[in-house]
Amino acid sequence: MKRSWIEVDLNILQENVQAIRGAISPGTELICVVKANAYGHGAVPVAQRAAQAGANWFAVAYLEEALKLRAALPAVNLLVLGVVDPSDTELLLEHKVIPIVATEEHGMALALAARKFGRDLEAHIKIDTGMGRLGLPWERAPDMIRRLAKEPGLNITGMCSHFAKVEPAEPEAAGTQADRFFSIAKEAEDLLGRRLFKHLSSSRAILYQKDWDLNGIRPGIILYGYGTGKKDMRFRTRPILQWKAFVMQVRSVPAGLPIGYYGTYKTRQPTDIATLAVGYADGYLRILSNKGYVLVHGRRCPVVGRVSMNWIAVDVGPDSGVKRGDVAVLIGEQGNESVWANELAQKCITIPYEILTGIDSSIRRQYIY
Ligand SMILES: Cc1ncc(COP(=O)(O)O)c(C=O)c1O
Known part of the structure; x- marks a missing residue:
């Protein structure tokens, strides 16, 4: 007898993408989080349909996931949220995959590797504003960015952070993280003399906080239809x-x-x-x-x-x-x-x-x- 099977309704996925798109600021990019095989749904079919529905950016945890997506979607922007080993810089350059810079040393090593290929590597700086996981620690981030900005081979185009807790009843937790992020982003933009592509919010922040849409949002679980449905949320999605x-x-x-x-x-x-x-x-x-x-x-x-x-x-x-x-x-x-x-x-x-x-x-x- 046949094994069990999964059915993924890509038409509902499209409705979910449109629900998010319709609620967020028109200038904000959707960075669809499709790591862990699109939360078990299948990264390539999910990303292809989300791209047809207007999403232009996709985020994964590992370089291997990005390369799989690149083969299916040659034109979209791909971001790796995990730490890419600098020895993989050639693959990043060749397949136009954007890494995050997780520490100062990581950024320096990526820059050095890119210089060896005579190229500039596009990267987004990750700031740890309170998650205690990946990123430049917020207290020391401005100095680190100053040094990284001088490093040939690294083209810093974006900046991101990730919330540890988004609870409307306790707004100060995420609020503090957001304030740290905005202050560092402003300093970095002043220093670089140009605007950065800034993204901060994942599902819960997107659902509750219009002010944090910025240049991009990183929806994960809401794409797949979970986490919505409370009446003070900006929109609702359905399981796919x-x-x-x-x-x-x-x-x-x-x-x-x-x-x-x-x-x-x-x-x-x-x-x-x-x-x-x-x-x-x-x-x-x-x-x-x-x-x-x-x-x-x-x-x-x-x-x-x-x-x-x-x-x-x-x-x-x-x-x-x-x-x-x-x-x-x-x-x-x-x-x-x-x-x-x-x-x-x-x-x-x-x-x-x-x-x-x-x-x-x-x-x-x-x-x-
Ligand atoms: C850095 C980052 N951004 C965005 C997301 C998406 O989160 P969510 O599924 O809660 O929207 C994740 C998920 O773990 C993440 O690690």
């Missing part, structure tokens, strides 16, 4: 991914039958148990044992017993009429019911990002155009 599996087997069983490893569930009444070929090895997390719901025949049916490596059992109810080959929905909608990644995330004490990126990459992705 559904995860489905065929029912492999249905068995009518008596009351009191233990199900799965260690019999952690016992049927309470005579019922039908459907088995699906999906398990924790596919990214359907084991913590969903006796907690998750799957849609079958348009009804929410509980996952019973432990999620095992490749299979789960679902109680589809007595006289269900469910048969082998029927389609079950692990993430998505069927009839009037839905189970989205945020519901699974809540049950798994995580975030939809982890649910989506955790779906095994070897599971077939089908695209709806």
Whole structure:
């Protein structure tokens, strides 16, 4: 029996891109974040459709991801948000991929490598304004930028930072980071004598803060339809991914039958148990044992017993009429019911990002155009 599969609706992706585009300032570029294989959705098809919908910039974590995108999208702007090894500078130059400068030494090494090829490498300076992760520490950034600006081989065209926390009830956290960023950007622009391409906001900041649209925004999770829906947010997007599996087997069983490893569930009444070929090895997390719901025949049916490596059992109810080959929905909608990644995330004490990126990459992705 076939394995489970993913359906990605690129028409909804296009609507999501348009919803974001329609809400942000007309001069602001959309830098679509398509790292981690577009949060598990498939980087190339997602980027191609987003580009058709008007996005001109794409951001990834690793150079390899950028090179894959470059082969499919020769004309778009590509930015690597992670730290590119200076030994890969030739690839950056050849494929017109923009790295971030993560530390002063990193910038110096990139500049030196570019000079060896007699070229200028375009780069965006990353400022750590409070995330404590990557970037020039904000307190020392102006001096570092002064030194980097003098370095032949480095063409600083942009500047970015990343918020650690965007909570409307506690505006000071992101506000402080934004103030640091604006002050450093102004100093850098004065020093360089030109404007930089500045980008700061990812999904939550985009949803709440019009003032921080700047030259570019970096939407990730909202492209894929999660994180929106609160009434004080600027717009709403919809999930584009559904995860489905065929029912492999249905068995009518008596009351009191233990199900799965260690019999952690016992049927309470005579019922039908459907088995699906999906398990924790596919990214359907084991913590969903006796907690998750799957849609079958348009009804929410509980996952019973432990999620095992490749299979789960679902109680589809007595006289269900469910048969082998029927389609079950692990993430998505069927009839009037839905189970989205945020519901699974809540049950798994995580975030939809982890649910989506955790779906095994070897599971077939089908695209709806
Ligand atoms: C630097 C940077 N920008 C933007 C994003 C996109 O974030 P989100 O998916 O919350 O929009 C990420 C995601 O991790 C990131 O690391």
